[in-house]
Amino acid sequence: xxxxxxxxxxxxxxxxxxxxxxxxxxxxxxxxxxxxxxxxxxxxxxxxxxxxxxxxxxxxxxxxxxxxxxxxxxxxxxxxxxxxxxxxxxxxxxxxxxxxxxxxxxxxxxxxxxxxxxxxxxxxxxxxxxxxxxxxxxxxxxxxxxxxxxxxxxxxxxxxxxxxxxxxxxxxxxxxxxxxxxxxxxxxxxxxxxxxxxxxxxxxxxxxxxxxxxxxxxxxxxxxxxxxxxxxxxxxxxxxxxxxxxxxxxxxxxxxxxxxxxxxxxxxxxxxxxxxxxxxxxxxxxxxxxxxxxxxxxxxxxxxxxxxxxxxxxxxxxxxxxxxxxxxxxxxxxxxxxxxxxxxxxxxxxxxxxxxxxxxxxxxxxxxxxxxxxxxxxxxxxxxxxxxxxxxxxxxxxxxxxxxxxxxxxxxxxxxxxxxxxxxxxxxxx
Amino acid sequence: xxxxxxxxxxxxxxxxxxxxxxxxxxxxxxxxxxxxxxxxxxxxxxxxxxxxxxxxxxxxxxxxxxxxxxxxxxxxxxxxxxxxxxxxxxxxxxxxxxxxxxxxxxxxxxxxxxxxxxxxxxxxxxxxxxxxxxxxxxxxxxxxxxxxxxxxxxxxxxxxxxxxxxxxxxxxxxxxxxxxxxxxxxxxxxxxxxxxxxxxxxxxxxxxxxxxxxxxxxxxxxxxxxxxxxxxxxxxxxxxxxxxxxxxxxxxxxxxxxxxxxxxxxxxxxxxxxxxxxxxxxxxxxxxxxxxxxxxxxxxxxxxxxxxxxxxxxxxxxxxxxx
Numbered sequence: 001x002x003x004x005x006x007x008x009x010x011x012x013x014x015x016x017x018x019x020x021x022x023x024x025x026x027x028x029x030x031x032x033x034x035x036x037x038x039x040x041x042x043x044x045x046x047x048x049x050x051x052x053x054x055x056x057x058x059x060x061x062x063x064x065x066x067x068x069x070x071x072x073x074x075x076x077x078x079x080x081x082x083x084x085x086x087x088x089x090x091x092x093x094x095x096x097x098x099x100x101x102x103x104x105x106x107x108x109x110x111x112x113x114x115x116x117x118x119x120x121x122x123x124x125x126x127x128x129x130x131x132x133x134x135x136x137x138x139x140x141x142x143x144x145x146x147x148x149x150x151x152x153x154x155x156x157x158x159x160x161x162x163x164x165x166x167x168x169x170x171x172x173x174x175x176x177x178x179x180x181x182x183x184x185x186x187x188x189x190x191x192x193x194x195x196x197x198x199x200x201x202x203x204x205x206x207x208x209x210x211x212x213x214x215x216x217x218x219x220x221x222x223x224x225x226x227x228x229x230x231x232x233x234x235x236x237x238x239x240x241x242x243x244x245x246x247x248x249x250x251x252x253x254x255x256x257x258x259x260x261x262x263x264x265x266x267x268x269x270x271x272x273x274x275x276x277x278x279x280x281x282x283x284x285x286x287x288x289x290x291x292x293x294x295x296x297x298x299x300x301x302x303x304x305x306x307x308x309x310x311x312x313x314x315x316x317x318x319x320x321x322x323x324x325x326x327x328x329x330x331x332x333x334x335x336x337x338x339x340x341x342x343x344x345x346x347x348x349x350x351x352x353x354x355x356x357x358x359x360x361x362x363x364x365x366x367x368x369x370x371x372x373x374x375x376x377x378x379x380x381x382x383x384x385x386x387x388x389x390x391x392x393x394x395x396x397x398x399x400x401x402x403x404x405x406x407x408x409x410x411x412x413x414x415x416x417x418x419x420x421x422x423x424x425x426x427x428x429x430x
Numbered sequence: 431x432x433x434x435x436x437x438x439x440x441x442x443x444x445x446x447x448x449x450x451x452x453x454x455x456x457x458x459x460x461x462x463x464x465x466x467x468x469x470x471x472x473x474x475x476x477x478x479x480x481x482x483x484x485x486x487x488x489x490x491x492x493x494x495x496x497x498x499x500x501x502x503x504x505x506x507x508x509x510x511x512x513x514x515x516x517x518x519x520x521x522x523x524x525x526x527x528x529x530x531x532x533x534x535x536x537x538x539x540x541x542x543x544x545x546x547x548x549x550x551x552x553x554x555x556x557x558x559x560x561x562x563x564x565x566x567x568x569x570x571x572x573x574x575x576x577x578x579x580x581x582x583x584x585x586x587x588x589x590x591x592x593x594x595x596x597x598x599x600x601x602x603x604x605x606x607x608x609x610x611x612x613x614x615x616x617x618x619x620x621x622x623x624x625x626x627x628x629x630x631x632x633x634x635x636x637x638x639x640x641x642x643x644x645x646x647x648x649x650x651x652x653x654x655x656x657x658x659x660x661x662x663x664x665x666x667x668x669x670x671x672x673x674x675x676x677x678x679x680x681x682x683x684x685x686x687x688x689x690x691x692x693x694x695x696x697x698x699x700x701x702x703x704x705x706x707x708x709x710x711x712x713x714x715x716x717x718x719x720x721x722x723x724x725x726x727x728x729x730x731x732x733x734x735x736x737x738x739x740x741x742x743x744x745x746x747x748x749x750x751x752x753x
Contacts, residue, residue: 199631203446205546205568205606208630275547319525321545323566 003423005029007042011051011383015058016356017372026056028379031422035375047424051383054416057355058371059091059122059380060336061362063181064156064235064259064307066328067093067124069115070108071100076312076400078112081332082121084310084399086426088332089415091380092123092368093310097134098157104129104140106148113149121425122418123380125151125368130169130180134158139169146176151366154181156235161187163220170230179233179257179365182221184242185283189213194323196269196284204275206322209284215241222249225256233365234258236309238283240293247302257365260303260357262331262338263405264294265348271405277318277325278405281311295348304361306354308335312401330399334392334406336384340413344386351386379422388414438735441553441560444569445611453614457579459731459741460724462748466503467726475750476734477506480537485527486563487513487543492698492722493563493573497540500729506538524548525555532556538736541565546603559736567601572732573697574607576725578615580717581652583724584693589616594646596678597656597705598627598667604697608654609637622646623656623678626667643678647685652693655680658705671704681707685715693717 008026013036015021025040026033042048067081076084078095085093095112097103103112109126116124128145132138134155142153153173159182160166169180190213195201197208218234222245225232237243237258246258263281268288271279279285297303311328318325339358343349349357359382363371370380392409394402418426437455438448445453466474482501486494494510501508511527522530524543531539538559541549546566553560564570582588593612599605599621612619613636621632622640632639640646647653658674668674685692694706694715702708711718731744739747 197630199634202629202631202635203606205566205603207567210630275550316523316525319523321524321543321548321551321566323545323547 003031005043005046006049006419006422006424007040007046008049008051008056008381008383011054011056013056013373014352014355015373016352016360017058018374020373021352026373026381028381028419028422032379033373033375033377036373049383049417053385053387054383055351055386056381056383058359058373059382059418059420060089060358061092061368061370062090062308062310062332062335063094063305063362063366065093065095065310065332066098066312067095068099068312070111074400075314078115078124079119079121080398080400081310082116082119082124083426084332084397086121086418086420087398087415089336089382089384089418090122090332091382091418091420092125092370094125094127094151094366096154096156097127097129102129102134103127104132104134106141106144109145109148109150122420125149125366127152127154127181129153130155130160131165136160136162136165139165139172142173143176146178150178151368152179152181152233154183154235156181156183159183159185159187159217163224166221167224167228170224170228170232174230177367179231181233181235183235184214184217184221186213186217189216193284194280195272196286198269198287200269200272204272206272211239211241211286211290214239214283215245218242219245222246222254222256226252226254229255231255236261236264236283236307237297237303238264238286238290238294240290243293243297243302247297250302257305257361258303259305259307260294260298261307261309262335263329264291265298266338266342267405275322276405277320277322278329278403280322280325280327281329282327295343298343298357299348304357305365306335306339306357307362308332312399313403314401315403318403329404330397330401333397333399334404334411336415337390337411337413338406340386341411345412379419381419382415383417384413384415386413388412390414436559436736436738437740442571442732442736443550443553443560443562445571445574445607445614446569448614450614453611455741456575456728456731456735457582459735459744460579460727462745463730463734464724464727466730466748467723472503473505474503474748475505476739476747477501477504477737480506480737481535482506482508482538482540482733483531483536484508484510485531485539485541486511487541488564490542490564493542496722496725497563497729499726500733503726504730504733506733524551528552528556532558538733561732561736564603566603567606568603569607570603571607572725572729573604574611575732576721576728577608577654577695577697578611579724579728580695580721581693583720584717585651588612591617592620592649592651593617593654594620594622594640594650595654595656596622596643596646596680598658598662599623599632600627600629601659602656604656609635620646620649624668627662643680644684644687647688647692650692651690652695653680654695654697655706656697657699658701675704679705679707680710682709682713685710691715695721697721
């Protein structure tokens with residue numbers, strides 16, 4: 001049941017891999033890119049998408065999302081998360097394994113992959129756990145997880161505190177050439193912190209997580225990656241010290257990739273004022289100096305990958321005292337617009353660099369198809385209007401959850417059409 | 431009386447959110463209320479017909495009783511809810527508890543809660559007046575008000591005073607409320623305690639930090655000595671109570687070395703021989719029991735003002751005049 005060919009006509013095609021940024025046509029057929037070119041002829045049975053005024057780019061990829069299924073389906077399901085991703089312009093997402101049960105067996109990896117395929121939205125790649133039950137004690141059967149479809153391993157949510165185990169994971173995973181992703185947080189330093197440790201936490205009387213709790217863990221992971229030759233992927237870097245350590249490690253040739261999130265690029269810990277639980281996340285929003293460093297890291301490529309850490313929570317869980325509310329915010333449906341508005345619009349990066357960070361680099365980091373519009377590559381394509389203004393309304397989200405600190409923000413940039421494997425999986429209504 | 435016209439706004443969440451004039455208004459209103467507690471029949475009709483819920487989600491004896499006396503002496507009807515044995519312990523959320531209380535048509539809630547921000551959380555969700563009786567490590571505004579009233583009683587003014595808070599600042603809502611209130615009223619504020627128990631960036635809040643208690647005593651007109659929770663030792667914030675007493679304890683020998691007379695306050699309950707020695711607690715520097723007496727008057731003032739009273743009419747209100 002091959003889809004009809006698609007001709008995308010007259011869009012601004014931006015493909016950093018081919019150093020392309022021109023108004024062109026793009027032809028897709030049989031799940032792959034056929035070619036880009038000027039004034040391409042539409043095959044007889046082709047669907048023609050007029051892309052005048054739109055950017056046409058390799059499909060966006062988010063290597064860090066929480067889909068909550070199995071176990072917390074009231075927050076999100078694999079299907080609802082995949083649809084939310086498609087609505088946000090994403091063609092591929094990587095599902096974190098901190099579900100209930102944890103994704104630490106071939107059967108659970110297979111479940112995520114199958115449910116992802118059934119959703120018929122974006123591609124859903126399972127990420128397996130580093131350790132059984134994410135307990136940080138014994139390695140999971142990493143080879144079997146990879147055979148079942150896992151593209152990476154992580155204990156995200158429960159950082160691997162045992163440095164010896166982390167070393168073994170970085171060594172063992174090399175046989176499968178997958179990245180070991182880590183949520184860098186030294187739990188003995190962050191203790192029971194609920195926000196950034198600084199003047200705001202002092203005023204609010206909330207327990208802080210110091211920058212050092214992240215920095216120490218990042219440096220440890222970099223040292224272990226350097227020692228083992230393994231591939232480390234550092235998640236949601238939020239500190240100036242962390243960015244600096246990663247930059248220097250990259251200069252030394254350490255195999256490291258690293259994420260920046262839209263919220264750490266845009267907000268600071270002042271967003272927690274008034275005990276706003278929608279600004280409670282882990283790692284926490286930090287100071288202006290940290291935000292500047294994360295922006296610089298995004299600009300110079302130290303933080304090569306943009307990821308949302310999409311973390312849906314049911315509204316009544318966030319409707320609690322700050323200490324009691326869970327960490328995390330949704331991100332899939334605001335990510336593109338936040339980056340366009342604040343990073344591209346704010347002059348931090350240009351459009352091509354944005355696509356590099358949101359598509360090409362994540363594809364490389366997790367060995368995923370996509371990230372390019374070169375002929376014969378998969379026909380995963382995102383079309384967005386870089387000028388359209390809209391106001392964030394969580395009630396309008398496709399995601400089952402609306403926990404975002406950006407409600408009411410006016411943003412510029414709107415996904416229009418999302419194409420996965422040559423099929424339109426999502427199209428905006430207006 | 432109409433709660434929408436209260437000079438304090440709808441709620442008392444923290445001193446950070448009040449102006450110097452509002453703070454002085456509370457202190458001035460407390461003055462005429464002091465006398466009620468000295469009468470043979472300690473009751474005036476100021477809050478007659480008002481229903482007040484004392485919602486204490488964390489153990490408290492002193493603060494709860496002080497509020498209860500204040501409410502009863504102003505003729506309010508009060509109900510006490512404690513966390514143990516209530517629906518709270520059965521897993522009811524704060525927002526559900528609040529909505530249920532509201533559905534019974536109450537006028538005010540006095541809340542003590544373990545979580546910072548809980549009082550504000552409640553205040554944003556119910557139309558009743560909310561009084562913060564201590565939320566986590568955030569604020570304990572009536573405690574700081576009674577501390578400040580006691581300072582004013584004994585030293586005549588707040589502006590220009592040097593007040594040092596000694597002890598566990600990190601976990602202390604009393605410290606934060608005192609810092610905000612005293613700075614607003616023009617005092618200089620210092621803190622002294624082990625670095626492990628000081629929150630970061632205090633200097634950015636306009637607070638002076640003393641490394642050693644001897645230096646703090648030399649600088650201060652008054653010391654507000656905080657209780658050291660035993661748990662702090664178990665989690666290694668301080669090595670032992672004995673060492674804490676040796677390094678930070680307020681002793682008469684240390685006070686004797688000071689250049690001037692120093693007032694010693696303590697919000698209670700005291701650990702005698704830990705943060706404060708008995709001869710200081712019971713000695714001439716101590717105003718600790720005066721604080722307790724002032725606590726009732728300050729809380730009367732807060733309840734009266736939130737109910738729509740104005741400072742100038744407090745005296746008349748005691749006799750059931752005006753509203």
